[in-house]
Amino acid sequence: MRNIWIIWRKELRSYFVSPIAYLLLTMFALIFGFFFWNALGYFVMMGMESQMRGQPMPMNLNEEVIRPLLSNASVIGLFFIPMITMRLFAEEKRSGTIELLVTSPVRDIEIILGKWLAALTMYGCMLLFTALNFAFLFKYGNPDWKPLAIGYLGLLLQAGGLLAIGTFISTLTKNQIIAGAATFGVCLLLWILEWVSGYETAAWAQVLAYMSVITHFESFGKGVLDMKDAIYYLTVIFLGLFFTARSMESLRWRS
């Protein structure tokens, strides 16, 4: 436990002493803020229209602002995750510091968990900025907080899975750019797999759609905690970290 914490602290620190953390936070906040502004603008316009027609429709902040925003956040996340994970192992391998970690009395799994948790924390910090936007909704409106909390849980679970994949890919190369690009490709693929379900209902299409990370976010976005989807994300996290551990082991046999 202590070792995980030591690695976690070191990793998180190295995010925040380099410009990368601030770049990620700024870009994420900016893009999410833009979506928020748009969603709110649309919501206000709809409200005015329905009033002008003289027959006010029931309007719901959760349904019409929070839900689309959360699924937006889950998609933007795909683009940012490679930037969080690409250096985790690639940089240590390039600079040779991996030899220090591996020859210290620390288990591989502690190194991996420390790094992965640091990446997840970094992503969590980015999400904090989105919470700032939602805070306005609570100040001036009256949305339900529970679906929002479940949505955040979903975002974290989804990111956890993708970050685990990114961590694994980072162990495969010494080059951060390659790690980043490969992770981005995989993230994108896991997103668009779902599209086949639009025109195909065969078994293989269902399997592909099931593998897509986006499909499983839908329930969280609605504010429903579906165990099926939670288990999917936990499985992805487990597999990602498991392959990372295998890869680290093979690194030793080969290098």
Next chain:
Amino acid sequence: MISVKQLTKKYARNLAVDHISFEVQKGQIVGFLGPNGAGKTTTMRMLTCFMPPTSGGATVAGFDVLEQPLEVKKRIGYLPESPPLYPEMETGEYLTFVGRLKGLSGAELKKRVDYVCDRCAVEDVRNKLLGRLSKGYRQRVGLAQAIIHNPDVLVLDEPTAGLDPKQINETRDLIKGLAGDHTIILSTHILPEVEQTCEQVVIISKGKLVATDSVTNLQNRARGAESLLVEVGSRDGAVDSAVVVTRLQQIPGVSRAQLKTTHGDRNVFEVESQKGFVRGELARAVVQAGWDLNELRPAAVSLEEIFLQLTGAEAAGKGAA
């Protein structure tokens, strides 16, 4: 302290380390000597549990590298070929991090960081970023991180590579100073380094163990047949070298004599003798024959020659390059 038995590492095709066995006693400095690519780093990486051996094994401080890697790692300090530094960390912060990683905490950690900063003379760069340090400082910080947890065994992979002569001397002195408390294995392909710092030497070439002995023994062993250089001249022009060789070979105790070099009328002969003192006989023989004895000196046997003898000319040629 360290015991290596039939240690072998096989990469895809080639045998990097081929059934190496040796022992290192507590408190010794052992030079791990070999040309580039001989398998020094691979052996060290197996000792530090960075990679497992293909077959055979090793124990460090009584713990097996395969069975109890965590125990071994606790007792070993390792400086890889390039010091494992994080450029975005400050020296003090880095040493604290490594100390924590090796299991230190609280007041003890602080004490050890202070101690290694002082010991390795990195006190004045304690608040500097590691990425900005000069090569000499980087190497010393690397040494500092290796000894931070006061390990029983220190493994140093080419600790003086890439330093300037002054820094090399400083680093060697530092390593010698550490010898009492720690058992040290240092690898190098620079021979004088072994002669100057090490008590024991392990020579490997192409993954095979060539020799393991104390430095003095090894020198003596090679000197078993003493070799002398004799320069013979003559007042009245050139001497017939064949005649000289024949005369020299008649001296009791001389096993071989041959002409080594000729500079004008100066002839240098190399005379090999069995153990024993033949210099007096030699001098007398030359003078009695009416020649001039211009010079008589032992051909110094350095580790370099032993190294060349042991690893063969081809390997040594690569090492020198």
